[in-house]
Amino acid sequence: MALTLDQLTQARDALLTARAGGVRRFRDQSGEEVEYKSDAQMAAALASLDRQIAELAGRRTPTTLHFRTSKGT
Numbered sequence: 001m002a003l004t005l006d007q008l009t010q011a012r013d014a015l016l017t018a019r020a021g022g023v024r025r026f027r028d029q030s031g032e033e034v035e036y037k038s039d040a041q042m043a044a045a046l047a048s049l050d051r052q053i054a055e056l057a058g059r060r061t062p063t064t065l066h067f068r069t070s071k072g073t
Contacts, residue, residue, distance in 0.1 A: 005056045012049040015042065 003011070010029055018026040019042045025035040036042045054060070 003052075005053065008049055008053050008056065012046065012053065015046055015049065018042075019046070 007029070014026065014028065018024075019039070024037070024042070025033065027033050036045070
């Protein structure tokens, strides 16, 4: 089952609140209890949620960087 943009945003907000509060175990909106072993796992989960939210919102991460340089004169 694919989650909607609102559901992903709510999950991200709940995870961000739990991480900021130092909580590593919390119950998500579907009632499932999740326990993270480390802050790195929580950061990875947040990054994954951010990617999914960006994909559903139609935003893409840049794949090419263009540099514009000059001699300064």
